[in-house]
Amino acid sequence: MARMTMIEAIRDALDVAMGADPSVVVFGEDVGYFGGVFRCTAGLQAKYGKTRCFDTPINESGIVGAAIGMAAYGLRPVVEIQFADYVYPAYDQIVSEAARLRYRSAGQFTCPLVVRMPSGGGIFGGQTHSQSPEALFTHVTGLKTVVPSNPRDAKGLLLAAIECPDPVIFFEPKRLYNGPFDGHHDRPVTAWKTHELGEVPEGHYTIPLGRAEVRRQGRAATVLAYGTMVHVALAAAEEAGVDAEVIDLRTLLPLDMETITASVSKTGRCLVLHEATLTSGYGAELAALVQAECFWHLEAPIRRVAGWDTPYPHTHEWSYFPGPARVAEALRQLVEVA
Amino acid sequence: MNRPDPNEFPPLSLAVPEPEVRPGDQPDFSHVAIPRAGTVRRPPVDADPESIRDLAFTIIRVLNRDGQAVGPWAEALDITPEDLLTGLRHMMTLRIYDARMLNAQRQQKTSFYMQHLGEEAISCGFQRALRPGDMNFPTYRQAGLLIAAGYPISSMMNQVFSNAEDPMRGRQLPVCYSSREHGFFTISGNLATQYIQAVGWAMASAISGDRKIAAGWIGDGSTAESDFHAALVFASTYKAPVVLNIVNNQWAISTFQGIARGGAGTFAARGLGFGIPSLRVDGNDYLAVLAAAQWAAERARCNLGPTLIEYVTYRAGAHSTSDDPTAYRPTEESNAWPLGDPILRLKNHLIALGHWSDERHAQAEAEILAEITQMQKRAEAIGTLHHGQHPSPADMFEDVYAEMPPHLLKQRHEAGF
Numbered sequence: 207m208a209r210m211t212m213i214e215a216i217r218d219a220l221d222v223a224m225g226a227d228p229s230v231v232v233f234g235e236d237v238g239y240f241g242g243v244f245r246c247t248a249g250l251q252a253k254y255g256k257t258r259c260f261d262t263p264i265n266e267s268g269i270v271g272a273a274i275g276m277a278a279y280g281l282r283p284v285v286e287i288q289f290a291d292y293v294y295p296a297y298d299q300i301v302s303e304a305a306r307l308r309y310r311s312a313g314q315f316t317c318p319l320v321v322r323m324p325s326g327g328g329i330f331g332g333q334t335h336s337q338s339p340e341a342l343f344t345h346v347t348g349l350k351t352v353v354p355s356n357p358r359d360a361k362g363l364l365l366a367a368i369e370c371p372d373p374v375i376f377f378e379p380k381r382l383y384n385g386p387f388d389g390h391h392d393r394p395v396t397a398w399k400t401h402e403l404g405e406v407p408e409g410h411y412t413i414p415l416g417r418a419e420v421r422r423q424g425r426a427a428t429v430l431a432y433g434t435m436v437h438v439a440l441a442a443a444e445e446a447g448v449d450a451e452v453i454d455l456r457t458l459l460p461l462d463m464e465t466i467t468a469s470v471s472k473t474g475r476c477l478v479l480h481e482a483t484l485t486s487g488y489g490a491e492l493a494a495l496v497q498a499e500c501f502w503h504l505e506a507p508i509r510r511v512a513g514w515d516t517p518y519p520h521t522h523e524w525s526y527f528p529g530p531a532r533v534a535e536a537l538r539q540l541v542e543v544a
Numbered sequence: 545m546n547r548p549d550p551n552e553f554p555p556l557s558l559a560v561p562e563p564e565v566r567p568g569d570q571p572d573f574s575h576v577a578i579p580r581a582g583t584v585r586r587p588p589v590d591a592d593p594e595s596i597r598d599l600a601f602t603i604i605r606v607l608n609r610d611g612q613a614v615g616p617w618a619e620a621l622d623i624t625p626e627d628l629l630t631g632l633r634h635m636m637t638l639r640i641y642d643a644r645m646l647n648a649q650r651q652q653k654t655s656f657y658m659q660h661l662g663e664e665a666i667s668c669g670f671q672r673a674l675r676p677g678d679m680n681f682p683t684y685r686q687a688g689l690l691i692a693a694g695y696p697i698s699s700m701m702n703q704v705f706s707n708a709e710d711p712m713r714g715r716q717l718p719v720c721y722s723s724r725e726h727g728f729f730t731i732s733g734n735l736a737t738q739y740i741q742a743v744g745w746a747m748a749s750a751i752s753g754d755r756k757i758a759a760g761w762i763g764d765g766s767t768a769e770s771d772f773h774a775a776l777v778f779a780s781t782y783k784a785p786v787v788l789n790i791v792n793n794q795w796a797i798s799t800f801q802g803i804a805r806g807g808a809g810t811f812a813a814r815g816l817g818f819g820i821p822s823l824r825v826d827g828n829d830y831l832a833v834l835a836a837a838q839w840a841a842e843r844a845r846c847n848l849g850p851t852l853i854e855y856v857t858y859r860a861g862a863h864s865t866s867d868d869p870t871a872y873r874p875t876e877e878s879n880a881w882p883l884g885d886p887i888l889r890l891k892n893h894l895i896a897l898g899h900w901s902d903e904r905h906a907q908a909e910a911e912i913l914a915e916i917t918q919m920q921k922r923a924e925a926i927g928t929l930h931h932g933q934h935p936s937p938a939d940m941f942e943d944v945y946a947e948m949p950p951h952l953l954k955q956r957h958e959a960g961f
Contacts, residue, residue, distance in 0.1 A: 239566070240798030240872045257558040261799045263768030263806070264735055292734065295770060330655035330929070332717035334733035485951065514955050516944050520655070521706040521714025521929070525937035525959065 209399045210406040212383045215357035216246045216322070219364035220284060222410050224254050227282065230368060232259045234269055234286030234322075243288055244324055244383060266296040270321060274304050277319040277373075284368055290325035290377060291337045304373040305348030319373045320364070325353075326434050326481050327527055328381030328391065332520035338433075338482035338513070343375040344459045344491065350415055351458040353377040355436040356386065356403035359456055362413030370415060379433035379481075387434055388441035389529035416460035420469070424451035426541050427475035430466060430492050432458065435479040435528070442533035448541050450477075458488055466492075467499045474505035475540050481528060484512035506543035511536045563800035567870060571880035576856075578882055581608035581829075582615025589843045593821045600812035600822040603856055606831035611892035617835040623672075625899045631672065631830055632894060633908065634692045635664040635887050640912050641687075641697060644920055645704055649718075649865045653928035654704045656718045658684050662828065662860035662878065665886035666791055668692045669833035670759065673841040674727060677756045681729045681742035684719050685791065685859075686761050693726040698919045706934065707927030713935040713942075736762055736769030739788065743778045746786035746844070757785040757844040765796020767811055768804040776852070780818040783849030787840040788820070790852065791827065793859035798872040815852030827855030828883040830890045856883065937961065 210218065223230045232247055238261035241248025250259040262269050266287055273283035287293045293300075300321065307317045327336035343351045352367055352374060354360035360378065367374035381387045385397045398404030422440055426449040429439045436454045443450040451469050455461065470476050476496050478489040489510040496508055511528045519526055548554070564572050584604045587596045606618045613621070642659040649657040660667070667688030674680070680689050690700065702709040704718040712722060712730075722730035729745075732738060742760030749756040762772060767790055779786050790811045794801050805811060815822030821843070825836040833855065840851035858881040862869050869875075894900035927933040938961035941952055948956070 235796075236798045238560075239562075243797065243866070256560040256562075260560045261803050263804045264765045264796060264799075265768040265770060267770050268768070332720070332733065333715070334717065484955070514940065514959065515952055516940055517715070519715050519940045520717055521710075521934050522937045522940045525940060 207405045208408055209404055210357045211385070211398045211404070212354070212357045212360050212378065213244055213246050215361040215406045216364055216378065217248060217250070218406065219361040219368070220247060220250060221253070223284070223365060223368045224250065224258060226410065229281045230258070230284060231276065231281050232284050232286070233262050235262060235264050235288045237261060237286050242286060244380065246322070247286065266292055267299050270296040270299040270304065273319050274299060274307070274317055277317045278307060278315045282318050282368055284320040284322060287321060287323040289335050290323040290339055291334045293321070293323055293339065296321075297342070300343070300349070300373070300375070301346050305346050308372065309348060316371055317373045318371050320367045320376050321373070322376045322378060324380035324383070325377040326379040326381055327518055327523055328387060328434065330520060330523055333517040336518035338377070338480065340375075340377055340458060341482060341486060341488045344488050348372065350374045350460065351377070352415060352456065353379065353433040353458060354456060355379070355382065355433055355454050356401070357398055358403045358406050359413055359419070361406050362411050363415065363456060365410065366412040366415050369412065374415070377433065381434050382437070386437045389438040389527065390441065391524055413456070415457045416462055418456055418462035418465040419454045420451060420465065421454045422450065422452040424449040425473060426450060427477060427537060428453060428466070428469040428473045429477045429479060429537070430455060431479040432456065433481065435481055438528070438530050438533055439479055442530040442537055445530055446534035446537040448537040450537055461495070463495060463499060466496065470496055470500040471503045474503050475543075476500070476504070476508045477533070477536055477540050478508060478510045479528065479533060480512050482513055483515045484510060485515050487512050506540055509536050509540050561802040563802065563873070565874055565877070567872065567874055569874055571874045571877040573880055573882050576882060579603055579605065581605040582618065584615070584617070586616035586620055586839070589839055589846060590848055591821070593819050596821055597816055600816055600824055601809055603824050603826050604832050604836055605826040605829055606835055607829045607889050607893055611889070611896035613831050613893060617832060620838070621831060621835050622838060623834065625894075625897060627672065628890065628894055629899065631668060631834075632887070632890050632900070633912070634668040634688060635830065635890065636909060637697070637912050637916070638664045638668060638688045638691050639887060640909070640916050641700070644916055645701070646865065648704070648920070648928070652930065653924065654706070654718045655929055656865055657704065658719050658864045659861045660685055660687065662881070662885065663791065663793055663857050664688055665830040665833050665890070666827050666855045666857060669830045670789065670837045672834055673837035674757075674759065676727070678758065679727050679729055679742070679745050679756065680759045680761065681738040681745070682731060682761045683763060683766075683791070684731055684733070685763070687719065687721065690721060690723060690726055690728050693728065695723050695726045695728070697916060698923055701920060701923035702926065705923055705926070705928045707923065708933035708935055709923070709926050710935065713939050715940075735766040736771040739775040740771050740778060742788070743775045743784045743786050743850075746784040747778070747782050750782070750785055750847075755845065757787065757841060759787045759789060761789050761791065763796060764790065764792040764794070764801040764811055765799055765804045767814060776815065776818045776820060779850035780820050783847070785844035785847065786850045787837065787844060788815070788850055788852045790854045791857060792854050793857045795859050795863070795869070795873065797863045797867060810854060812852060812854035820850050820852050822852040822854070824854045824856060826883055827857030828886040828889065830886055831893070858883070
């Protein structure tokens with residue numbers, strides 16, 4: 207085991223994958239010599255050479271389009287989009303191409319591609335450095351979507367994503383890069399080195415895509431969360447004094463319905479969280495599934511707490527962010543329903 | 545080269561361009577061919593684009609080493625000595641403002657800042673070729689457009705501090721200014737997306753039979769974006785009255801300009817394939833910038849269509865306050881940049897003309913600093929990122945739509961507003 211930040215864990219996963227498999231190539235804007243604006247690829251070019259880790263022109267559509275060509279050829283590209291907010295020019299390549307190669311060619315051409323991107327707010331990044339667009343990808347058939355909440359998962363999930371025969375969208379909640387963040391922005395920052403999930407196994411291991419993890423056992427309510435909101439949920443459960451079971455989904459698609467169903471059937475109450483805007487967010491899918499699978503166990507309407515339906519504001523970041531106060535209040539209300 | 549035996553081609557290899565030098569190396573710009581000031585011809589604005597392709601591969605320069613304005617571009621300049629003094633003042637103001645805001649960011653009075661160091665001539669000079677009603681679609685490093693258009697520095701500060709007087713109500717990242725009245729389109733913060741919008745704005749003026757023109761702005765790195773190419777093809781097809789500016793400051797964060805330029809000799813050459821007249825200009829020469837801008841603006845106003853201009857310059861500072869350039873380029877590189885300092889060059893020109901002196905320059909510098917410091921005190925008294933007065937959080941829900949739909953109103957109530 208080694209102590210790592212999420213940045214180091216991601217870099218380690220890339221290092222392990224590149225070391226084991228010469229077909230793994232890593233590229234994106236500022237990814238090569240500099241090692242990425244968040245340093246997730248630092249040292250990889252020096253170690254593996256500039257034809258396996260390199261800088262690209264600033265063209266997200268080009269980055270993903272080229273990666274699709276490489277993936278179809280037989281390489282395993284892992285590309286970085288500098289911020290999730292910049293992925294939209296690549297959307298056509300992801301939606302119309304990467305996601306459908308296998309289907310429309312009846313398996314002749316496939317696309318084992320990973321698109322990594324930092325997502326979420328909490329760094330005063332304003333509307334162009336804060337978004338969480340995961341629902342735009344879970345809505346697309348043919349893609350898998352992953353959102354780790356800690357260094358240990360980030361490494362294992364990224365390795366699983368790289369080994370996956372289909373395209374994977376890999377969100378990295380940037381506010382978690384250097385430490386767990388529970389939404390208390392006015393408190394001192396905690397580092398991963400004091401957190402058990404900052405202990406990362408060395409070498410190769412994977413965490414299968416499609417397996418959730420219960421982060422907190424509880425009987426009063428189930429909280430479904432991913433990424434930064436996992437830590438917010440844990441803090442909120444303590445602060446609300448609610449014996450909540452907190453499930454870290456880790457993979458949004460495929461989704462671990464078994465873990466979700468078992469928990470909600472036990473608690474009878476469900477709160478769905480995400481940082482992304484509420485309307486048509488992934489929470490809507492979760493709520494619909496829980497309703498369908500657990501209807502006869504539910505003792506209260508399913509609740510959602512999410513980002514407000516506005517662009518991510520700069521100054522009012524903390525009024526926007528669905529922090530522990532809002533989550534705790536929702537939890538209290540959820541368990542009070544008779 | 546001898547033709548290889550077709551059955552024995554060697555294995556392929558991938559070309560990945562690298563800058564000439566990296567940290568620890570000696571800066572070297574000997575590969576940048578710089579013609580002497582005044583030596584590049586100035587064609588008439590209605591010249592056949594095919595006949596002026598060479599202008600995309602040279603550098604139009606006006607100010608020589610002795611501070612004289614020379615050559616055909618100098619002779620065609622429509623400018624008075626008072627204009628030059630004003631231009632100098634704009635550049636000095638921008639530099640001093642930048643230094644103050646950079647420092648304010650270090651003091652955590654704002655979350656973020658981006659400076660113009662070394663690039664002041666481009667936005668300050670270009671704006672002087674525009675008229676009221678024209679519209680810029682700027683990037684985050686063209687605040688000189690606002691200063692030269694007379695936008696209040698205090699409003700810029702309030703935006704940077706996200707305080708209660710921020711005209712953008714705290715919604716946008718610092719330096720993402722907007723002023724319709726001053727011909728400055730709202731900066732989105734995404735790259736290249738607004739280049740094509742400038743073309744659309746110009747097409748709208750033509751559709752409407754107006755006399756307004758537009759200017760698009762982009763950096764060397766962002767010319768790689770698809771929207772850049774979309775802008776060129778639309779501008780070319782519809783002969784849009786637009787000036788398409790490329791600020792080539794050599795570095796796109798850590799990525800040297802060769803990655804975006806690829807095999808083309810220059811960024812200006814990108815225009816040629818679209819049949820767009822394309823100029824390459826000394827971006828550290830206020831007079832060359834203005835001369836090229838006037839030429840291009842005249843073409844647009846005469847309904848002759850778009851012009852592409854590449855300004856050759858150097859980003860002397862970091863990309864932003866989140867960037868550390870010592871990690872990817874030699875620290876001495878900016879001193880080695882052969883086109884000099886734009887403020888110093890215009891200052892020397894004005895001194896050579898007898899309109900200026902070192903003493904007056906130092907005095908002006910002190911005056912501007914005092915003015916800006918005074919404004920900063922007032923802005924800080926209103927508020928900075930973490931202190932003082934800010935726009936109401938209720939405002940977060942405004943302007944998402946013209947009329948707030950019921951679901952958003954419900955959310956605003958839920959948020960307690």
